[in-house]
Amino acid sequence: MTFNTFEEEQSHKDKRPVSHGLTGWIRAKFFQPPQETISTLSDELDLEEAEEISRVGRYLVVEKIAQGSMGIVYLARDPYIKRDVAIKIARFPEQLSQEEVQKYRERFFSEAQCAGRLNHPNIVAIYDAGIHKDACYITMEYIGGPTLKKYCKAKELLPVTKASEIIFVAAKALDYAHRKGVVHRDIKPSNIMITHQGVVKITDFGIAKVDSQGEGRRGLVGSPCYMSPEQVKELPVGEKSDIFSLGCVFYELLTGKRAFYGDNYFSILYKITHEDPVPPSHLRPEVPEIIDKIIKRALAKNPSERYQSSMDLAYDLRVALRGLKEATRRTKMEDVVDYVRQVSFFETFSREQVQEILMASNLIKVPKGRVVVSEGEIDDSFYIILSGKAAVVKNNNTLATIERGECFGEMAYLSGQSRAATVVAVTDSILMKISATLLDRAPQSIQLLFLKKFAITLLTRLAKSNQDKA
Structure with a gap:
């Protein structure tokens, strides 16, 4: 379903009873x-x-x-x-x-x-x-199978493991779309289908936004019960909005009840922006605590407190699924390799190369506000952001904000000098920390790939700096 702006409503006033003024529009929109x-x-x-x-x-x-x-x-x-x-x-x-x-x-x-x-x-x-x-x-x-709407009914609920697997696959598909610059903006049960062979398919990109389109259509867009708080407030939306909507779908798929429901649109949108739903386990006792935590994070009101990418959500779901299943064919290392290879920095690396890099590195979770590296310190390690954002700060001035797929600390590694700036986590982040000493022992093919990425990073930053000065 799509909400139009006030101006769009006026262009269709011949199609419904006329109600003059903003009050009438609000009544028609939100109190029906x-x-x-x-x-x-x-x-x-x-x-x-x-x-x-x-x-x-x-x-x-x-x-x-x-x-x-x-x-x-x-x-x-x-x-x-x-x-x-x-x-x-x-x-x-x-x-x-x-x-x-x-x-x-x-x-x-x-x-x-x-x-x-x-x-x-x-x-x-x-x-x-x-x-x-x-x-x-x-x-x-053509997809002959049903949509998830069928399985959101109390008598049709899927096993917790199956529901989690479906959302895991949908999250990975959304991550792919987001990396291509496409935000769906209308994720809901009827827009996720299951083929007769059991394959998950996301459909209906009718109100999707592409990066090149800027902010896209104005006004409320989406389906009320699955809108993110930023959609409700008519703020610019990005991939975290889709994550919120997918969290709503997951909640309904597990419980048969909508995360945010009311007698009219106003009450629904109020709950989205002001209230948290009860944990799924309170409605369905077999839902484990880890799933409660995953949904709570996906439904965070503040986008910066949500998963920073759909792949982050998928990774936590994979961890949860490992606990839900009695046996699994995949090892934890394979899951981490899949996760890391989705990051743009490693898109040209093979699975074997990523696995070797992981053996010589550490994955660390950094809370928002934590200083990762400090200006003047001597350290030969460098970092790649797998999730979240960080700010490069010098003399209390923010020089740049870097995001998922970007690296920092590489200049100290290349030059052998002390840190030239401080880097602070802007959001909760997951970083890969790589020791230069260990990297020097890696095969030459891997070292060359890193040097190529560093060169591309330096050229990109130089071009941006020149553009800003111009």
Whole structure:
């Protein structure tokens, strides 16, 4: 479901009873009983005419299978490739101006643009997009299985282990999207599907935001019960917003109850920003304490207190799953290798190389505000941020903020001199600390990869410094 801005509501005032002023808008928006969807493009589609559609482009329409926030979805057949596909189609009402039609058309195709740049086994694939007569359509991978909505009912709850595995896979898929610059912004049970083979698939990127789009659409966007506090406050949203929404889905998948629920939108949004849900174990005793802690962190009101990446969430879920299962084929080292290889610094390293580096390094958790290295100290170690943010400070001035995938301390290692600045953790962080002495004993191929990364880092920082001066 998508909330529009006050201005967007005014453009549709002929479609519902007029209520003048901001008070009327608030009443209509927040004090009506919650619904699965409110006025969206799919509501504006002429449903009777839509039912008569038999062909879209080269695709043969078989039947209507769903109605989403941005259109109606049909099962169709590609006669050339001989495969089933899903087609999402939207036609716009005749009374809209050309400018409004163009605006909605761009919004509709944003899903194809967002999801089209993603190629991941746990994200629904986009095959095609186009305009058929006066309608827009997107052709995508057909998933015949149910959504997670089916398993959020009290009588349909999955085992704790299975629910955790699903969220673990979804978290890794979201991490991939985030690293590609795409924030979903509408994670909810009906947007996560399970194929008949048991494969998790994230779908519906209709209101997703891409980095290049800036802040994207203004106004409340998302589905009320799964919105993050920053979405409710209409603040810019990033990957931590998706983490909050996924935490809401996890909670509901375990308990059959929504983490934040109320009689109207206002009460739901108030709870999201002011109240914490009861721990899942209070509603379902077999949920272990570690899962309670994971959900509590995912649902933190302050984004800086949440998991700093979806991969951080996935890693903790993997630890929890190891405890939930009586036996596991994977070792802890393999889990850590997977975690580290998701960090951009190590994207060119092989699994074997990452494993060797881990043997010569330490992973440390650093709380927010802790000084990691101090100006003037002599130390040949350097650090890579696996999670969180840190500030580079000199003479009480912050020179830069560095994030996941970046390194610091490498200049002391390369020059053999004392630290030139102080580095402080801005958020709770996970760092890889590497001793230069141990790295010097590593194979030459690994040393060369590090030197290449250091060179790229120096050039990037130099270019940014010159840009700031300009």
